[in-house]
Amino acid sequence: MSENQNIPAIEMRGVRVAAMRDATFTVVEDVNWSVASGEFWVVAGQELSGKSDLLMLAAGLMSPAAGSIKVFGNDPENFGEAELAERLRVGFVFQNGQLFNQLTTAENLALPLRYQKNLTEAEAARPVAALLELLELAPFADVTPANIAANWRQRVALARALILKPKILLLDNPLAGLGARHRQWWLRFHDQLSRGHELFGGGPMTIVVTAEDFRPWQHPRRKFALLHEKRFLPLGGWNEVETTGDPVVKELLAGHLETTI
Amino acid sequence: MRGNLAKAFELTNTQVLRRAPLPKSYTDYLGRKLFLFLLTVQGLGAFALITLGVILRKSGVAKNVIHPRIRQEIARAGVALLPMFFFVALGLGFLVVGQTVSALARVGAISYLGSTMVIVVVRELGPLLAAFLVLARVGTAHVIELGTARALGEVEALEALGIDPVHYLIVPRVIGMALGIFSLTIYLIIGALTSGYLFAFLQDVALTPGDYFKQIVESLGWLDFALLALKTISFGFFIAIVTCYHGLAQPLRLEDVSRVAVRAVTQGVIVCVLIDALFIVLYLVA
Numbered sequence: 001m002s003e004n005q006n007i008p009a010i011e012m013r014g015v016r017v018a019a020m021r022d023a024t025f026t027v028v029e030d031v032n033w034s035v036a037s038g039e040f041w042v043v044a045g046q047e048l049s050g051k052s053d054l055l056m057l058a059a060g061l062m063s064p065a066a067g068s069i070k071v072f073g074n075d076p077e078n079f080g081e082a083e084l085a086e087r088l089r090v091g092f093v094f095q096n097g098q099l100f101n102q103l104t105t106a107e108n109l110a111l112p113l114r115y116q117k118n119l120t121e122a123e124a125a126r127p128v129a130a131l132l133e134l135l136e137l138a139p140f141a142d143v144t145p146a147n148i149a150a151n152w153r154q155r156v157a158l159a160r161a162l163i164l165k166p167k168i169l170l171l172d173n174p175l176a177g178l179g180a181r182h183r184q185w186w187l188r189f190h191d192q193l194s195r196g197h198e199l200f201g202g203g204p205m206t207i208v209v210t211a212e213d214f215r216p217w218q219h220p221r222r223k224f225a226l227l228h229e230k231r232f233l234p235l236g237g238w239n240e241v242e243t244t245g246d247p248v249v250k251e252l253l254a255g256h257l258e259t260t261i
Numbered sequence: 262m263r264g265n266l267a268k269a270f271e272l273t274n275t276q277v278l279r280r281a282p283l284p285k286s287y288t289d290y291l292g293r294k295l296f297l298f299l300l301t302v303q304g305l306g307a308f309a310l311i312t313l314g315v316i317l318r319k320s321g322v323a324k325n326v327i328h329p330r331i332r333q334e335i336a337r338a339g340v341a342l343l344p345m346f347f348f349v350a351l352g353l354g355f356l357v358v359g360q361t362v363s364a365l366a367r368v369g370a371i372s373y374l375g376s377t378m379v380i381v382v383v384r385e386l387g388p389l390l391a392a393f394l395v396l397a398r399v400g401t402a403h404v405i406e407l408g409t410a411r412a413l414g415e416v417e418a419l420e421a422l423g424i425d426p427v428h429y430l431i432v433p434r435v436i437g438m439a440l441g442i443f444s445l446t447i448y449l450i451i452g453a454l455t456s457g458y459l460f461a462f463l464q465d466v467a468l469t470p471g472d473y474f475k476q477i478v479e480s481l482g483w484l485d486f487a488l489l490a491l492k493t494i495s496f497g498f499f500i501a502i503v504t505c506y507h508g509l510a511q512p513l514r515l516e517d518v519s520r521v522a523v524r525a526v527t528q529g530v531i532v533c534v535l536i537d538a539l540f541i542v543l544y545l546v547a
Contacts, residue, residue: 098414
């Protein structure tokens with residue numbers, strides 16, 4: 001299907017989000033949200049506000065309890081074998097990586113590529129090596145996830161999501177638990193992806209991240225939204241975030257340490 | 262893709278019943294057990310049909326990934342168990358065949374040897390023992406591996422990457438186990454019959470190897486070969502379905518894995534006995 005710039009990358013209308021583990025429990029209600037191609041959204045909220053569930057819904061991993069969701073104009077509910085190419089335009093990075101523990105780093109990256117394109121190990125080796133190099137993961141190529149530090153595991157999960165060159169990248173709380181150096185790397189890399197990276201076709205990638213703190217994501221071109229008390233509240237750009245009087249936003253801007261002391 | 266597992270789970274959400282408070286009367290208890298049984302049967306049936314559908318529909322999909330996994334599973338549920346089966350065949354030969362041969366010889370009923378061996382070893386003990394051993398060695402590992410993968414979110418990760426978990430995780434295990442049990446049963450039968458004769462020979466039973474194997478061959482009909490193949494493949498298919506279903510089809514937490522493994526092995530044994538009973542009826546009718 002051809003990509004039409006006028007069609008939103010993600011569009012939700014009146015969506016009710018149920019919890020992944022318990023479909024009877026509603027975590028967010030009445031989500032009306034439109035993400036245009038190439039936009040970078042930061043959706044913040046406190047713990048258990050439904051950030052992961054919302055993101056999984058956008059990725060087509062869950063069904064909405066009510067309302068409609070469209071990804072590039074198609075309903076992910078109807079993504080079957082025939083629409084596989086559409087589905088693969090969405091990459092997803094789980095909060096704790098959720099890597100395949102029996103496989104090495106290189107095999108984790110190669111699996112989606114080999115499965116989707118029916119490649120042999122040798123045929124998949126070159127693109128895997130290129131991505132490992134780009135994400136500075138080459139030293140861990142033959143190591144299983146259990147033997148890699150958490151900072152690097154998260155990066156392997158990012159590499160695995162990028163191997164199929166998605167147009168939309170959804171990242172669930174990617175900075176959680178990362179050291180300062182790794183956080184800086186992630187923020188720089190997201191910026192590169194958002195502007196367009198030659199390895200992924202050069203065009204700007206549509207990115208949605210969830211976060212518990214707005215501050216690291218401060219950027220004039222990014223859009224921000226808040227999840228609070230089962231409501232999804234689009235806030236606008238960074239200026240709007242800084243000037244809002246919402247106490248929850250202020251708390252998310254102040255950072256957890258300051259609010260809990 | 263997401264639908265495959267979701268469908269199996271929606272049909273079989275037994276967690277509500279399992280985690281409910283203890284019933285206050287025996288009738289409630291029996292009722293709950295009956296509901297659990299029916300839901301489990303429904304879930305296993307749905308899961309078996311879904312898996313069969315995926316095997317047929319996706320036989321040509323991602324061959325470069327799935328075929329090596331099938332070979333790996335055949336090695337695991339077949340080739341890797343050969344030393345253990347060699348030992349069990351020796352034991353079976355000594356315990357059953359050797360003693361039967363010498364007992365029949367003592368009472369002058371050696372002419373019944375062939376049919377006795379075919380009924381005891383070829384039709385019953387061989388397939389059932391092979392199925393139980395593979396269930397214990399490989400089936401348990403299936404539940405633990407898949408249950409852990411499920412609890413750690415690897416199944417959701419596969420779905421996010423557009424990989425059908427049933428195709429990637431279940432199909433190789435089902436095919437591997439079906440072919441593994443089929444092959445191992447044949448080796449077990451041949452090993453038990455041969456070692457049985459050796460033990461009988463050591464007891465000076467007056468029976469030449471030629472007569473011994475001639476009697477067995479004459480007692481075997483085409484039905485024995487056909488039903489043996491069908492039975493062992495059914496054992497493998499359903500053991501894999503039961504173990505994979507418990508490991509994968511329901512959302513699990515890590516602490517659930519050991520409990521689910523015990524439940525899967527128990528149900529695996531029950532399924533094998535039921536299949537065996539069905540085949541006894543088939544043998545009697547045919």
